[in-house]
Ligand SMILES: Cc1cc2nc3c(=O)[nH]c(=O)nc-3n(C[C@H](O)[C@H](O)[C@H](O)COP(=O)(O)OP(=O)(O)OC[C@H]3O[C@@H](n4cnc5c(N)ncnc54)[C@H](O)[C@@H]3O)c2cc1C
Ligand SMILES: Cc1cc2nc3c(=O)[nH]c(=O)nc-3n(C[C@H](O)[C@H](O)[C@H](O)COP(=O)(O)O)c2cc1C
């Protein structure tokens with residue numbers, strides 16, 4: 036059994052699975068239940084000036100019979116008085132000294148406000164702070180959350196104010212509602228952040244009711260954009276984590292968040308540079324017990340890989356993530372269909388025929404049985420057929436020998452520039 | 465005038481074909497789809513419906529997330545014979561019957577998913593459990609069937625040194641010798657026995673307690689004894705002609721198709737009458753079909769309503785072409801001059817208004833309704849005998865061969881002897897199933913742990 040302990044910028048936890056700041060971490064009762072169930076850490080529901088929430092807050096997107104492919108909310112930060120939260124944080128930490136307990140904070144972008152809350156929260160005893168610059172609704176209207184998270188200078192300045200007084204590690208939680216997340220990440224680091232966490236939720240509208248024409252969700256017939264999370268946002272979050280992980284000027288530990296619902300998702304985030312992960316929707320969908328299967332799956336995976344510590348995963352795939360310009364233009368794969376495994380649904384054929392490169396041919400063998408065959412010389416190796424194929428192992432994407440030596444777009448541009456320069460020299464000379 | 469039909473033995477090829485597992489396992493795709501259909505209910509009714517309390521939603525989630533080792537561990541942790549159970553449990557009555565999706569759509573195919581995960585464990589060869597650190601105590605287990613194996617596995621995990629005494633050549637009990645191969649191949653139960661052995665349990669096969677080793681020796685040499693000897697063969701009907709050539713005991717009959725050494729009953733082309741309508745009778749009947757019988761008829765003195773076989777077994781038998789003679793009681797078996805069975809003489813019955821001891825209406829014969837059914841073989845499947853002799857030699861209390869135990873301590877009237885499985889079933893004491901035998905074995909083991917080696921709850925502070 037591998038060692039699952041992690042240390043994120045000085046915050047230690049028995050395993051990499053933390054609950055994200057959200058309804059699951061609203062109270063001491065909940066966080067203590069979560070720790071009992073096996074969660075390694077929790078980021079408390081964001082503290083600040085108590086707010087008023089609306090009734091009807093959540094909505095979900097169900098896809099193809101699976102519930103909660105994505106989750107949407109218009110909930111704000113904690114609606115409970117700070118003193119109550121602090122008392123429960125104290126009690127929770129006392130009962131679970133080895134678990135990571137982080138306080139999420141959000142106040143107006145004023146130096147004294149930040150100083151005040153940091154001091155009060157640290158006085159009670161937490162393992163770290165997470166600055167919520169991400170909430171995309173409600174708080175933004177008050178100049179907080181995403182409103183400040185979208186302005187790199189505000190992120191930097193507020194982080195700096197916090198660091199002026201903070202004694203525990205400071206994690207800055209980033210909003211994905213921005214063009215280039217590495218910009219805010221860098222500013223957080225310039226402000227002194229010890230770590231970053233991402234992503235918060237993505238601006239969204241879950242749906243419109245076809246009968247009533249109301250938004251989903253609606254509050255008495257009116258709707259407002261919410262924040263999207265759950266499995267659907269995972270690829271977006273994974274990219275943002277990877278972009279930060281490979282950016283030389285970010286360089287701080289990352290707490291990965293966004294759509295993680297299994298141990299496999301967690302491993303992907305860690306391979307892409309996250310030191311640990313945070314989870315909200317999966318817990319809301321299934322309860323705290325879901326962590327049991329995550330821990331067991333992670334353990335067995337590490338054993339299979341012969342790894343003795345989960346930390347050995349962190350960042351392993353980051354060097355393989357680059358820019359498009361660095362990809363070898365002459366590397367080639369083609370699709371190959373295994374006739375024995377193929378169930379003849381013809382999905383690949385029509386996908387290629389109508390929407391790709393028209394190279395999957397329909398044939399009939401001598402017994403009159405239909406089969407499909409890829410005309411490999413025309414196949415561009417786009418993967419589409421293998422994506423739409425419903426059967427494991429019916430279509431393999433196989434590497435074929437490159438016709439030309441490896442060359443990336445960047446190398447090609449450099450070569451062309453060199454040629455240009457030579458020819459213009461020749462012209463001059 | 466209706467003499468013998470020529471009956472032969474089916475070819476080895478046909479045997480191999482007919483007796484290989486009838487229900488195919490799930491493909492990877494089917495398993496993934498089915499696992500993702502599971503709702504992962506909280507406090508799920510399927511868990512409660514499983515006699516061994518397997519955490520079903522959890523093992524299914526593990527399948528859904530590609531953690532087959534975790535899935536198999538979850539199953540086998542609760543049920544040491546979970547691979548056999550995946551195949552022979554009446555899941556409609558148990559886990560799948562309790563699935564909340566029964567009314568909403570289709571219940572999750574829990575049995576098949578369980579088989580998918582345990583098949584992985586069998587193929588991977590990975591060790592899933594470890595023996596506990598030795599506690600210096602020794603336990604003898606009489607009988608290596610599901611109950612005995614389950615008790616031994618749990619005892620070994622708790623640090624006991626365990627020896628199983630098994631009368632047969634191989635362990636597994638009825639899983640190995642009694643349940644037809646096309647439902648439960650022998651390799652499955654033998655694998656389960658092997659897993660128990662891997663925890664350091666010694667299985668002494670070919671040793672019959674009471675004959676090859678005296679009961680007193682066990683009581684002297686061990687700190688506790690688990691009696692898990694199951695039941696015996698089929699009792700005689702007490703009618704004329706039972707000694708004729710062509711009359712079989714259903715359990716021995718099935719056994720002959722499972723035992724590598726034995727020769728197969730020659731039934732190809734035969735007309736077979738099976739007497740009884742329980743699980744064993746169904747197994748014997750379908751087995752006969754697969755041995756090539758022309759016509760197989762189950763003869764039962766009550767009606768379909770009273771039959772003890774499960775609905776799925778009845779459906780399976782019908783599908784296999786088995787016919788049913790309800791309200792028909794055997795009177796005598798008739799043979800020819802060479803001693804071979806030719807007919808079964810029966811009498812028609814009707815249900816009286818009176819209820820018997822078990823609450824079922826009593827069948828009574830209709831006078832003068834005797835008739836002869838041509839038959840080349842008659843298979844008796846009217847229950848199982850009790851290990852009276854063994855029980856007597858242990859000197860423990862019983863009710864007509866059903867060993868009595870205390871629910872809480874799992875102990876018999878002898879303070880050193882615990883009991884589990886078929887040997888304590890009957891006389892209102894539950895249903896004889898592999899899964900309940902496994903659970904009882906577990907409970908006996910845990911009771912022994914509690915009594916002999918109470919675990920230190922926490923380290924001193
Ligand atoms: C034909 C048939 C079909 C069945 N089908 C199903 C089914 O589909 N599903 C289901 O759940 N259940 C089924 N059952 C019932 C199930 O097999 C039993 O309930 C279960 O095997 C009981 O387990 P056990 O360990 O108590 O006894 P057994 O499986 O009978 O094992 C007892 C073991 O003790 C050994 N033994 C006996 N005496 C001694 C001795 N003196 N010394 C040493 N060893 C001894 C025996 O050789 C045997 O190996 C079926 C039973 C039969 C007969
Ligand atoms: C109902 C709800 C409320 C949330 N509230 C907060 C919050 O108060 N503070 C915060 O930092 N993030 C909040 N989040 C965002 C989550 O912490 C997390 O970043 C996001 O849900 C993505 O993770 P997931 O896909 O695992 O749910 C909230 C999310 C949801 C669904």
Ligand code: SF4
Pocket residue numbers: none
């Ligand atoms: S989950 Fe249902 S019952 Fe619970 S607060 Fe929400 S709406 Fe009410």
